[in-house]
Amino acid sequence: MASEKGNLLVAQGGGPTAVINQSLVGVITEARKYPSVDKILGAKHGVKGIMDETFLDLTNLPSRHLEAIAQTPASALLSTRHKPKEDDCRKIFEVFKKYNIRYFMYIGGNDSSETCCILNKFAKAENYELCLIHVPKTIDNDLMENDHCPGFPSAAKYVAQAFVGINLDNKSLPGIHLVVVMGRHAGFLTAASAYGRKYEDDGPHLIYLPERPVSPDKIANDVKKVYEKYGRCLIAMAEGVEDENKEPMLQRIMKDMQKKELAKDAFGNIQLSGTGALGDAIIEEVIKKQLDPEGKKKLRARADTLGYPQRSFLGCVSEVDQREAREVGEKAVQFAVGLGKTGSVAIKRIANYAVNYELVDLELVGGKTKHMDDKFINDEGNDVTPAYIEYLRPLIGELPPYEQLQAPIYKQ
Amino acid sequence: MASEKGNLLVAQGGGPTAVINQSLVGVITEARKYPSVDKILGAKHGVKGIMDETFLDLTNLPSRHLEAIAQTPASALLSTRHKPKEDDCRKIFEVFKKYNIRYFMYIGGNDSSETCCILNKFAKAENYELCLIHVPKTIDNDLMENDHCPGFPSAAKYVAQAFVGINLDNKSLPGIHLVVVMGRHAGFLTAASAYGRKYEDDGPHLIYLPERPVSPDKIANDVKKVYEKYGRCLIAMAEGVEDENKEPMLQRIMKDMQKKELAKDAFGNIQLSGTGALGDAIIEEVIKKQLDPEGKKKLRARADTLGYPQRSFLGCVSEVDQREAREVGEKAVQFAVGLGKTGSVAIKRIANYAVNYELVDLELVGGKTKHMDDKFINDEGNDVTPAYIEYLRPLIGELPPYEQLQAPIYKQ
Numbered sequence: 001m002a003s004e005k006g007n008l009l010v011a012q013g014g015g016p017t018a019v020i021n022q023s024l025v026g027v028i029t030e031a032r033k034y035p036s037v038d039k040i041l042g043a044k045h046g047v048k049g050i051m052d053e054t055f056l057d058l059t060n061l062p063s064r065h066l067e068a069i070a071q072t073p074a075s076a077l078l079s080t081r082h083k084p085k086e087d088d089c090r091k092i093f094e095v096f097k098k099y100n101i102r103y104f105m106y107i108g109g110n111d112s113s114e115t116c117c118i119l120n121k122f123a124k125a126e127n128y129e130l131c132l133i134h135v136p137k138t139i140d141n142d143l144m145e146n147d148h149c150p151g152f153p154s155a156a157k158y159v160a161q162a163f164v165g166i167n168l169d170n171k172s173l174p175g176i177h178l179v180v181v182m183g184r185h186a187g188f189l190t191a192a193s194a195y196g197r198k199y200e201d202d203g204p205h206l207i208y209l210p211e212r213p214v215s216p217d218k219i220a221n222d223v224k225k226v227y228e229k230y231g232r233c234l235i236a237m238a239e240g241v242e243d244e245n246k247e248p249m250l251q252r253i254m255k256d257m258q259k260k261e262l263a264k265d266a267f268g269n270i271q272l273s274g275t276g277a278l279g280d281a282i283i284e285e286v287i288k289k290q291l292d293p294e295g296k297k298k299l300r301a302r303a304d305t306l307g308y309p310q311r312s313f314l315g316c317v318s319e320v321d322q323r324e325a326r327e328v329g330e331k332a333v334q335f336a337v338g339l340g341k342t343g344s345v346a347i348k349r350i351a352n353y354a355v356n357y358e359l360v361d362l363e364l365v366g367g368k369t370k371h372m373d374d375k376f377i378n379d380e381g382n383d384v385t386p387a388y389i390e391y392l393r394p395l396i397g398e399l400p401p402y403e404q405l406q407a408p409i410y411k412q
Numbered sequence: 413m414a415s416e417k418g419n420l421l422v423a424q425g426g427g428p429t430a431v432i433n434q435s436l437v438g439v440i441t442e443a444r445k446y447p448s449v450d451k452i453l454g455a456k457h458g459v460k461g462i463m464d465e466t467f468l469d470l471t472n473l474p475s476r477h478l479e480a481i482a483q484t485p486a487s488a489l490l491s492t493r494h495k496p497k498e499d500d501c502r503k504i505f506e507v508f509k510k511y512n513i514r515y516f517m518y519i520g521g522n523d524s525s526e527t528c529c530i531l532n533k534f535a536k537a538e539n540y541e542l543c544l545i546h547v548p549k550t551i552d553n554d555l556m557e558n559d560h561c562p563g564f565p566s567a568a569k570y571v572a573q574a575f576v577g578i579n580l581d582n583k584s585l586p587g588i589h590l591v592v593v594m595g596r597h598a599g600f601l602t603a604a605s606a607y608g609r610k611y612e613d614d615g616p617h618l619i620y621l622p623e624r625p626v627s628p629d630k631i632a633n634d635v636k637k638v639y640e641k642y643g644r645c646l647i648a649m650a651e652g653v654e655d656e657n658k659e660p661m662l663q664r665i666m667k668d669m670q671k672k673e674l675a676k677d678a679f680g681n682i683q684l685s686g687t688g689a690l691g692d693a694i695i696e697e698v699i700k701k702q703l704d705p706e707g708k709k710k711l712r713a714r715a716d717t718l719g720y721p722q723r724s725f726l727g728c729v730s731e732v733d734q735r736e737a738r739e740v741g742e743k744a745v746q747f748a749v750g751l752g753k754t755g756s757v758a759i760k761r762i763a764n765y766a767v768n769y770e771l772v773d774l775e776l777v778g779g780k781t782k783h784m785d786d787k788f789i790n791d792e793g794n795d796v797t798p799a800y801i802e803y804l805r806p807l808i809g810e811l812p813p814y815e816q817l818q819a820p821i822y823k824q
Contacts, residue, residue, distance in 0.1 A: 016584045018577075041822055057822035068815040074580030077819040081585070099824050148787035165430075165724030168486030172428045173493070177720070196726070275695075276688010276717050283687075306686050308589070312577030314608070315728065317814040400727040402484040406477065410453055410469035412511050 006041070006102025008337065009040040010058070012110035013046040013115060014081065016074035016152030018158075018317050019325035024077060025070040026329020028058050033227045034337045038231055042098065046080035046108070047115060052342040055099070055158050073312045082352065083115060089321045091121040094139070096128065103131045103336045107329070109138030114367030120342060131336035134344040134362060135328050142186035144368045145360045147349040150328055153321035154394035155182075155310050156192035160358050162248045162306060162400060164196035167203040168402065174232035175300025176223060176287055179204070180279045182310050184220055184240035185369045187211050189310070190382045193236035196399050203234025210240040211372045212381035216253065218244075219282070220290035222382055227258065227291065239278060239305075278349075279303030313398045318396055324355065353394035415590045418514025421452040424469070425458040425520030425527060426493065428486035429563030429730050430570075431737035432549050435519045437482040438741020440470050446749045453511065458492035459527060467511070485724045485741065488529055489566070495527055501534040502529045508540065513746045515543050521550030521561070525756055526779030532754060534762070543748035546756040547740050548775060555599035555770045556780045559761035561741055565793065565807035566595050566734035567722050568593075568604035570813060574718060576608035579615040579646055580814070586644035587712025588635060588699055591616070594690045594722050596652035597781045601625050601722070603642070603788065603796045605648035607804050614647025622652040623784050624793035628665065630656075630701035631694070634794055639703065646657060651717075653692060662690045665697045681737075691715030736767065742771040765806035 006040045010027045012020055026043075031037045042056040043049035069076050084092060095101070106116050116134040123130045134228050139155035139212055152228040169179045187209025192208060205226040208214055219235075226233040245254040283303045292299040317396035328345045329378070343359040344366075350356045422439045424432055430451045436454075443449045454468040455461035468489070479503045496504060507513070518528050528546040535542045548555050548584050551567035571593055582589045591603040599621025606619060617638040620626055631647075638645040655664040704711040747753045755771040756778075788800035794820045 013697070015583050021455070039822070042817075053823070056819040058819050059630070061819055065815065065818065069817055071812070072580065072814040072816075073577050074696060079584040097749065132417070161726040162721045164726040166720050168484065169428050169724040172424075172487040172491040224756040241544060244791050253738040275692050275715055277692055280687050280689055280692075302720070304719035304721070305685060305717060307718075308581050308714070309574045309718070309721070314573040314576040315414075334509050364766050400483070401480060402483075402726060403477065403480040405454075405468070405481055405488040407454065407468035407470050407473055408737040410451070410467040 005036055005038045007041055008037045008103040008105070008333070009041045009050070009099070009101045010077070010105045010107070011043040011046045011049060012075040012252040013078050013112035014079060015105060015109070015139065015311055016079060016138050018073045018154035018313070019135050019151055020074070020077045020107060022070045022322050022325035023135050023137060023150060023329035025066045025135060026326040027105050027333055028061070028066060030203050030330040030333035031337065033411045034333070035402055036107070037103065037337055039042050041101070042077045043079045046082065046112070047084050047092065048080045050089060050095050052278070053095055071386045081111070081269070083111060084118055089119065092119065093122060093126055093128055096130065098102050102129060105133050105135055105332045105336065106138055107138065107280045110143065110367060110369060113143065113362065113365045116344070117362045117366035120362055130342070131340055132342045133332040135332045135366060136345060136347070137241060137325065139189060140183055140186050141143050141188035142370045144365050144370045145346040146370070147347050147355065149347070150321060150325035151311070152188060153318035154316065155189055156195065156392060157396045157399070158310055158313050158316045159189055159192045159306065160195035160396060163193040163204060163236065163317060164399065164402060166304065170203060170232055170234050173300070174237070174389040175302065175371055176227060176233045176283070178235045178279050178282055178287070178303045180237050180239050180303065180305040181379055182306065183210060183238040184372070185210050187238050187372050190236050191372065191388055192392060194384045194395070195389060195396055199231055199404050204236040205230065205233050205370045206235045206382045207384060208235070208241045208382060208387050209372060209377065210238050210239045210242065211240070211377060212243045213244050213246050214381060215244040216286045220286050223287055224291055237278070237282065247299055250278045253285045257285060276303065278307045279305050299404070320397065328357060417448055417450045418448045419453055419459050419512050419514045420515040420517070420745070421453045421455060421511070422457045422489070422517045423527060424489045424491050425518060426491060426549065427471045427521070428491060428725055429549050429551055429723050430485040430566040431563055431733050432486070432519060432724070433488045434734050435547050435549060437743035438738040439517050439745055440473070440478060442742040443749065444471070444485040444743035444820045446745070449515065449749055453513070454489045457490045457496065457768045458524070459496050459500070459504065460492045460494050461488070462501060462507050469532060473496035474798060485726055487766045491521065494653070495523060496530055501531060503510065504531065505534060505540055507539055507711065508542065512745060514541060517547055517548040517741070517744045517748065518543050519552040520547055521552065521573050521778055522555065522781060525555065525774065528756070529778035531776045532774055541641055542754070543752055544754045545748045546777060547743040547744045548757060548759070549737065552595055552598050553603060554588055554598035554782045556777050556782045557756070557758040558782070559767065560602050560807055561758050562733060562737035563723070564600060564732035566728065567601055568607065568804060569730045569808045570725050570728045571601055571604045571718065572607035572722060572808060573728060575605040575616060575648065578716065582615060582644055582646050585712070587714065588639060588645045588695070590647045590691050590694055590699070590715045591648060592649050592651050592715065592717040594718065595622060597622055597783070599650045599784050602648050602650040603800055604804060604808070607808055610814070613642055616648040618641065618647045619652045619792045619796060620647070620649045620794060621789065622650050622654060623789060623803070625658050626652045626655050626793065627656040627666070628698045632698050635699055636703055638718035646679050649694065658782065659784070662693055662765040665693045688715065688717045732807055732809065733781070740769060749772045
């Protein structure tokens with residue numbers, strides 16, 4: 001196949017990140033170096049764009065424009081959540097034939113890697129010659145085989161900087177502050193909230209992760225203890241946290257409310273991102289009800305849901321993340337076009353700090369979820385360990401400096 | 413008074429900002445230059461710290477530490493929402509006498525400026541010699557007499573950068589995205605969401621401000637129009653937006669829900685920040701109900717509430733804001749100690765771009781609210797004008813660059 005000319009197609013799937021366009025530009029610039037690549041095409045909106053034949057010709061874009069795109073957050077080729085079924089595959093391969101696509105690079109997370117598995121099986125069954133590479137990205141950091149995933153370090157940096165600020169804010173005007181962080185199945189991003197802690201009393205004081213189911217009562221007790229110690233409490237909670245029966249926390253609280261014949265909530269759906277319902281429910285139904293049931297203490301309790309800025313905020317990027325996101329795109333082309341291979345590019349940490357890029361079997365990554373290692377979570381299941389901070393250090397790098405005021409007390 | 417030595421007291425009130433510690437450090441470093449200032453004291457938690465006599469001695473802090481504090485978001489001296497009553501004033505002036513406080517610099521927003529008025533009246537009535545200066549800060553940008561307020565440009569920059577990212581995210585995965593921005597009475601911060609727009613289809617496509625009451629029906633119709641045009645819609649909404657009868661929007665929607673005998677909502681309180689209730693209610697009760705009443709279209713609709721990172725995110729600061737926040741602190745000391753005056757420091761724009769600092773009567777600022785000028789809001793009341801972008805330009809400066817992919821369509 002390397003002897004015959006073919007076209008290379010690149011697309012992006014799933015949630016955007018701050019550096020997903022670095023991978024796109026890595027693919028484009030690397031593919032230009034290979035004479036066996038005729039056209040470099042981009043499909044709009046991921047696999048949907050293949051079915052619709054909405055292709056862009058990326059072969060001859062100006063280098064300056066490409067560098068500007070690399071710096072731009074979110075998916076420049078636009079994205080999709082569509083998972084192709086049998087009929088879709090048939091359509092996709094008709095289009096592949098029509099456009100002589102021989103290399104396909106799909107930049108995406110868990111769902112997109114599953115799409116790659118589906119397409120690869122179909123290609124084999126149809127005996128269609130295709131080098132297919134899954135290029136990793138996800139702010140959730142939960143792709144198997146990877147030490148970490150492009151997109152995660154930048155999102156983690158955003159979360160860390162947000163928590164430094166919220167901690168100082170919460171110290172200025174004390175109270176209970178719950179902050180909900182993205183992460184349905186894995187707690188890596190929520191756990192990054194601890195990265196900026198510096199002084200003994202710095203929050204987050206409690207961190208709840210999908211890896212450690214927790215009862216509403218345990219949360220209320222934990223908060224009470226911290227509040228009694230510091231007169232305030234900052235909590236980081238993953239949106240995907242579950243109760244002691246592994247039921248999504250929001251669903252559980254809604255159920256409790258009905259049991260007590262409280263009004264049914266109109267927002268009680270299990271959509272997790274793009275809503276403040278989980279944070280509000282925990283504050284109202286767990287924390288206020290247990291710590292201030294009569295409302296007499298006028299407990300200052302707030303919930304923030306960090307929301308979409310976590311993955312797309314302009315101007316908060318990890319340099320290591322930018323570089324690695326570029327390199328996984330370049331490596332994808334080298335594996336596919338240079339070596340005629342199919343698989344998923346994986347980041348391996350080989351030193352503190354250096355990485356190596358390997359190509360692993362698609363099936364080892366596709367649709368699977370990696371969870372936080374036990375060694376990263378404390379015994380009580382409500383904080384991270386120093387080992388996790390060390391894991392993050394090279395990925396996030398230095399945060400902007402901050403200090404708490406150190407001045408002698410003055411008495412007349 | 414300038415002939416006799418006295419102590420200078422500084423404190424911070426209200427919500428923190430990213431640059432409020434610049435003003436604190438401006439006060440401290442300037443006060444050191446005056447031989448008539450004996451001690452430079454800081455009260456913890458604003459006026460509460462005066463009543464409790466929790467003072468810190470700031471006279472001899474190392475310069476390096478002061479510069480680090482200046483860079484740190486949130487109130488280094490800690491803050492309060494307490495407004496002093498008659499008895500509190502009596503206590504405060506007892507403490508002033510005991511500690512020989514002759515200069516008091518209170519860094520804060522609308523409520524803190526009102527506190528300054530109260531204390532000044534008390535000082536006059538008691539014939540207590542005090543030079544009292546209100547040092548302006550508020551992310552809401554709603555202090556009278558000021559072209560703009562320290563803290564606002566940095567918060568506006570954060571909002572602008574968040575919206576550039578959310579716009580690109582929303583373009584990648586199209587749908588309706590509502591983003592709630594801080595601002596109870598004034599829309600300046602919400603309106604800053606428009607600052608990063610560059611391409612014709614960039615959002616926010618609709619901006620709702622406290623200055624322009626709007627009915628839920630009008631919102632739904634506006635959203636429908638934009639959605640039909642672009643296949644997506646990004647909306648910026650001030651938390652303090654009101655309906656056509658000037659009732660807070662959240663309260664109005666909750667009322668509508670009860671009328672229709674829908675379940676009463678457990679989160680239906682009128683607390684605006686630190687909850688996602690307003691965003692969720694608009695999405696569920698206004699937008700989905702009107703655009704997709706049967707739920708058949710599976711309309712992708714999300715709400716984000718930007719929350720506390722708007723005022724305290726580490727590492728997103730306007731340089732002009734840092735400089736001016738420092739200078740209002742320095743000027744406060746010059747007015748009080750150098751000239752023996754009392755009043756509120758106000759920023760006047762004297763050129764594009766240069767400012768002058770004036771001392772205005774406390775009563776002109778105290779407890780009052782400035783609203784957005786009519787010329788900054790479009791006729792339909794759902795967007796800003798180019799004049800507002802020009803107003804913001806020197807305050808926010810350049811944003812990190814971004815580009816949309818420009819590539820030719822490819823057809824076989």
